[in-house]
Amino acid sequence: MPRSTFVFFCSMFVVILFASASILDAPEMPGGLEAFEEDFFKEMTECTTALASGFATPDGRPLLWKNRDVGNSNQEYHYVDDGRIPFIGLTYRNEDTFQYYAGVNAVGFAVENSNSYNLGRAAGGNGWGWGDDDGEIQALALATCRTVDDFQVLLDSLDNAEGRTLNSNYGTFDAFGGAAMFETEGFEYFRHDAADAPDGYLVRSNFSYSGDGLDNRPNYWGPNRHDRAFNLFKSAVDDNQLTPEFVIQRVMRNLAATDMNDYDLPYRNFYEGNEFGVIPNGETVCRASTASIFVAQGVREGEHPDNSIIWALTGNPYGTITTPLWVRAGSVPEEHDGLNSSRICDNALDIKRWVTEGGGVNTFKLCNDAGTGYWDWMFPVEHSVFERVENFRNSPNFSPDRLEAFQNLIARQIADSIENWQPTFNAHEIAEPVFWDNKVVLHWEPIENDGLGRDGSPRGFNVFRNSSPFREGDSGERLAYVEDHQFTDDIPLSGGAYYRVEVVY
DSSP states (O other), X not given: OOOOSSOOBOOEEEEEOOSOOOOOOOOXXXXXXXXXXXXXXXXXXXXXXXXXXXXXXXXXXXXXXXXXXXXXXXXEEEEEOSSSOOEEEEEETTOOXXXXXXXXXXXXXXXXXXXXXXXXXXXXXXXXXXSOOHHHHHHXXXXXXXXXXXXXXXXXXXXXXXXXXXXXXXXXXXXXXXXXXXXXXSSOEEEEEGGGSTTSEEEESSSOTTSSOTTSOOGGGOHHHHXXXXXXXXXXXXXXXXXXXXXXXXXXXXXXXXXXXXXXXXXOSOOTTSOTTEXXXXXXXXXXXXXXXXEEEOOOTTSOGGGOEEEXXXXXXXXXXXXXXXXXXXXXXXXXXXXXXXXXHHHHHHHXXXXXXXXXXXXXXXXXXXXXXXXXXXXXXXXXXXXXXXXXXXXXXXXXXXXXXXXXXXXXXXXXXXHHOBOOOOOXXXXXXXXXXXXXXXXXXXXXXXXXXXXXXXXXXXXXXXXSOOOTTOOOXXXXXXXXXXXXXXXXXXXXXEEXXXXXX
């Protein structure tokens, strides 16, 4: 079927093998259940972030990025106007306790954070209670701060009062050239201005440069995530390519595991004990626990704060696609803030479940030689979003009054596109062929859904044959296209063969 700008249908396949097969035992969990639980809960509270001053970007606008890695995968963006400074903030689905974990306000101030695990003690409790207070701090900052210096004053007030209950790295920028990271513990903080960094950018995962233990960083601090993101930012700055599109497509979706110096997709190898083509996603920048992404693009000095953009992504990076949000629009599209959930987030979670296999991501489902992987389709669609936004902003007919309609249109088209995409998938079914009159007759069960749990009736089936077992990425010899659930191989290979049936939508 032909491609269109936003909706594209591709095939999916069921593996049917003519050969004896053994059932493999499930691998033992390394380190036992106790170690697994420790790693699991640490993974649920980790994020990767970066801040770039206007000196580091081609257009002179600052950038602020956060991959939000948390256990609750239901994420939304909200528009908030309670009589103070209006803002758009990232939070949990149906959150109503005024806690936000990244955002931009109407005067061009932006903030996000990551937990820090190598700073001094945090306060036992404060005016917000005894739980983590990063959400309250950022909500208050978005509603009251106009500049990075205002945020520092806010931190001073907390130092002088009851302190902070969660040690964090806060990234901030404003519409007046300010861009700084604040590494905060209970009653003290350390400010790092992006303009003072050698290349104008700062990267943090879950440790602080002002903290202890930098020579021996444990995995749950995210050393691989930090180093990978830092090096990618470095290469982008050197090539004058540090843009929102670079951050979203090259950094926040990076799948390089520990000690993986480089990789191509699909990954045509075995990584440690994983299946062929599967990369473990516990310590990568793009992780199983990444629930949403925030990329804010600020303004140059003298430019109106209305031009600040949030490149919003709700849902896991495997499946979500960015759409623009402007505070000036005065709302957030229902695809990011629906009555019960974010539709984009829900659809992205379907994709995440489909590409995840055995504690990692099956890279052949993202990209493959046939061009039928999800990212094969997604990246061009997302690139078109960036192009449309740029054309819209530079149009002679541009008006801030059109922002709401434009952002709503993009969000609706993206949600519809993800929802209508149909995958290539392995059902891992093994069927016994029927031998009849020196022929091989294959039968397979009707396909009732598209692999994402959605109903879908296929147009037909492509049948492939191979002399050796099919591996991810193998195509074999195409024998026929049929519309029913049976195929007869009139001239079978001597010694047997392997067959694959590809479902065509």
